[in-house]
Amino acid sequence: MNENNILDWSQLAKCPESPGVYAWYFRPELTDHDIENLISNLKKDESKSKKLIEDFLNERIFKYFKQKQYQVEISGQLKARYQGKMEHIQEPSSGLIERVQENPQRLLTIRTLLERSTPLFASPLYVGMSKNLKTRINQHCNFIKQLRDKSSNSFLRIQQDFVLTEEEKSFAERVVDRELPPSRLFIAYQVVEPTEENVYVDLENIINRIYYPTFGRN
Numbered sequence: 001m002n003e004n005n006i007l008d009w010s011q012l013a014k015c016p017e018s019p020g021v022y023a024w025y026f027r028p029e030l031t032d033h034d035i036e037n038l039i040s041n042l043k044k045d046e047s048k049s050k051k052l053i054e055d056f057l058n059e060r061i062f063k064y065f066k067q068k069q070y071q072v073e074i075s076g077q078l079k080a081r082y083q084g085k086m087e088h089i090q091e092p093s094s095g096l097i098e099r100v101q102e103n104p105q106r107l108l109t110i111r112t113l114l115e116r117s118t119p120l121f122a123s124p125l126y127v128g129m130s131k132n133l134k135t136r137i138n139q140h141c142n143f144i145k146q147l148r149d150k151s152s153n154s155f156l157r158i159q160q161d162f163v164l165t166e167e168e169k170s171f172a173e174r175v176v177d178r179e180l181p182p183s184r185l186f187i188a189y190q191v192v193e194p195t196e197e198n199v200y201v202d203l204e205n206i207i208n209r210i211y212y213p214t215f216g217r218n
Contacts, residue, residue, distance in 0.1 A: 006119065008186045012141055015134040015189065021204045022133055022189040023124035023213070024140070024171070028061045029184055030111040039104045053100050057092040061114075064178055065123075065214050066090050119188050124213045126171040129204035133189055139164060140172060147176040171215045 007014055015022075038056050042049050067088040075081040100106060130136035143164060164172075175185070192200040208216055 005190065006186060006188050009141075009182050009184075012137050012187065013134075015137045015187070016191060017132050017134045018191045019129075019131045019194050019198070019200050020133050020189055020191040021127065021129045021200055021207060022137060022187050023119070023128075023207070024126045024215075025119045025122050025186055025188065026064060026125055026180055027118050027184045027186070028064060028114055029181070030060055030107060030114065034060060035104070035107045035111070038107070042101075042104055049101050050097050053097045053104075054092055057096070057100075058090075062090050062092060064180055066178075067214065068174075118186075123211060124188075125175075125185075125215045126167075127204060127207045127211065127213050127216060128168065129200045131194075131198070131200075133191070137187060137189075140168065141182075143169070143172045144175050144182060147172055148182075167216070174215045 034056075038052065041052055045052075067090075069085040069087055071083075072086050073081070073083040128136065128140075175182075190203070192203060
């Protein structure tokens with residue numbers, strides 16, 4: 001993908017006023033402070049090292065990408081019927097934990113590689129489309145800001161002024177609920193030449209169904 005089609009949170013105003021599709025991504029962040037604290041805690045109590053590493057990886061990386069619950073129903077001919085919610089169990093592998101336990105400094109390399117992995121290897125958080133990419137992205141951005149700061153007057157006004165779908169509102173709500181730092185969010189977009197058929201609608205439909213965005217509901 002052309003790097004000009006990738007915009008960090010601070011660059012979103014550069015999004016073109018054109019029809020097209022867009023995808024939101026998130027870069028997890030492992031700071032020097034985070035890693036140093038973990039290494040210090042590992043030295044203090046080696047007996048709890050696996051639990052400390054597991055909690056660290058879950059809190060700093062995995063929790064952001066946890067899927068929402070599935071509503072499931074199981075039935076069969078002449079069989080009992082079952083229904084309920086299933087929780088996404090997301091946890092670091094034992095192998096990863098053991099490798100970090102043997103050499104915590106490898107987290108520094110992991111941190112660098114994670115920075116480079118998006119969007120090349122990343123699943124999108126959300127995929128959408130619009131006849132005006134700049135307007136839609138600004139709406140996403142402003143709604144996320146207002147949800148993070150629910151100052152009554154501005155929050156009520158933004159809810160009334162924004163023409164967002166339930167899916168788009170859900171995306172912003174999940175960003176805020178999971179405490180994703182907006183500065184780590186970015187978008188990739190593809191401009192689609194205007195046509196009477198509005199082909200960008202079809203492109204968005206297909207992308208959602210082959211990549212299954214983490215925060216998507218389409």
